[in-house]
Amino acid sequence: MSGWGAAWTTAPQPPGAGFGPNWSQEGFARHTIRQTVRLGIGGDTLRVRLSNRYGTAPLRIAGLTVATGAGGAEVKPGTLREVTVAGDPAFLIPAGADLATDGVPFRTEALDAVTITIYLAEPSGPATYHTQALATTYRAAGDHLADHGGVAFAETSQSWYYLGGVDVDATAGDGVVVFGDSLTDGTGSAPDTDHRFPDLLGRRLVGRAVLNQGIGGNRVTVDSAWLGERATARFQRDVLDLPGVSTVLILAGINDISISEVAESSPFPQFAPYTEVSAQQVVAGHRDLIRQARGAGLRVVGATLLPMRGSAFSTMRSEAERAEFNAWILGSGEYDAVIDLAGAMGEVLDPVHDSGDHLHLSDAGYRAMAAAVDLSLL
Known part of the structure; x- marks a missing residue:
């Protein structure tokens, strides 16, 4: 797929204390992170850009899904899509690197809320993040990639983790x-x-x-x-x-x-x-x-x-x-x-x-x- 256009972005930062409580320094292990962003433009296909820019070791992503946000940690039933890299649902991001996933068919309009869910099965180490999201990120213990409901996502943060952007097919x-x-x-x-x-x-x-x-x-x-x-x-x-x-x-x-x-x-x-x-x-x-x-x-x-x-x-x-x-x-x-x-x-x-x-x-x-x-x- 060529002709990508950035539809949403944030600037990655090194892990740190930031301006409020966050999980960047402790990182994640057997956690699912659910984050919702609002797109500036829509398209028929999207991809997610992830960042391990400030990581000191390779970051292993055990799974990634996208869905239409339904408020809080909930997503709209029937919209969950698995996202891969080189066709593989589990993938690695080298230390110091950014990475774009494969494109996935996913119809969006401008101002749509897209929920990105990441499962980290292994210890991640300190996390590349954006300290001031002014949006709620949710965390659950264990693998909840496929959950439509938000019950498992009992912990919250006001930072984004590992996200760099969302792109859509655009010319x-x-x-x-x-x-x-x-x-x-x-x-x-x-x-x-x-x-x-x-x-x-x-x-x-x-x-x-x-x-x-x-x-x-x-x-x-x-x-x-x-x-x-x-x-x-x-x-x-x-x-x-x-x-x-x-x-x-x-x-x-x-x-x-x-x-x-x-x-x-x-x-x-x-x-x-x-x-x-x-x-x-x-x-x-x-x-x-x-x-x-x-x-x-x-x-x-x-x-x-x-x-x-x-x-x-x-x-x-x-x-x-x-x-x-x-x-x-x-x-x-x-x-x-x-x-x-x-x-x-x-x-x-x-x-x-x-x-x-x-x-x-x-x-x-x-x-x-x-x-x-x-x-x-x-």
Whole structure:
């Protein structure tokens, strides 16, 4: 099957403590994991992309199924399909590798919920995951690949495990990747509602996939054990390697200029290292991302950094660095197009748009953010 297009994605991260309880460090053994994702476009055939990118040993998948989600850990009867790799229902993913399954006939429409169930019979070791799914993942002891009901799935997590994406048969090749940090990842939005910025933008861009490659806390210029590789390093695998993409929207840099303002004695140990980064260093990082995107033939759109006044990260220095960076975005002409999200959202977040920390948005804020995008620029 050729002509794949990414219909849903997430950015893999190294196992770690993250922002909440998760199973990434302990891994799995004789567990079934059930995860539901919502597709941006539909098709007649799909495949699942899995990741052992940060594993230290081969990952043995004992079985994998897909089905139509029916809410919670339940799936719609009659929709379960076995998924294989090279025709084999059990397969191995080497350490450090990503893998795409065989295609399976499975009719979907845009915004359909697809449930992916993975059975791991042998100890997996620490798991490649995405810490902030803002969606419920379910775990059961033993093999429950074929269960339609959710009774066995008594344990829950708010992270995704081993998932990289879902592709469908598509020929348009006009997907849009939104690449960034927590404001892309959806911090502040209600779990299990798909109210992240890329989700809401995708509902406006009918017929095109809008793909979320945000990682909360991620930085353009600094690697972090908890917050992922720096944006310039992960851009190839998290954007350029995706099938069926034509445009990337980059909203990134607020963490570079603000995390160094958080003292090491703060309640945010996951933000270490506290590397001081200037606006000009963030600009250099964006120039690298622009170069990489254009080298792959993608249209590249930049977005100004949203307000953070009143947040734990707002200081005279960080506000000045943010203003300097936004002036470059708006005035340099280096991007193919610019979306002034800062101008649309204001210098201080409207209380209706504020999740409560004066940095991340509420559901209403993400709706306003998506509504501010001129679709013709994408």
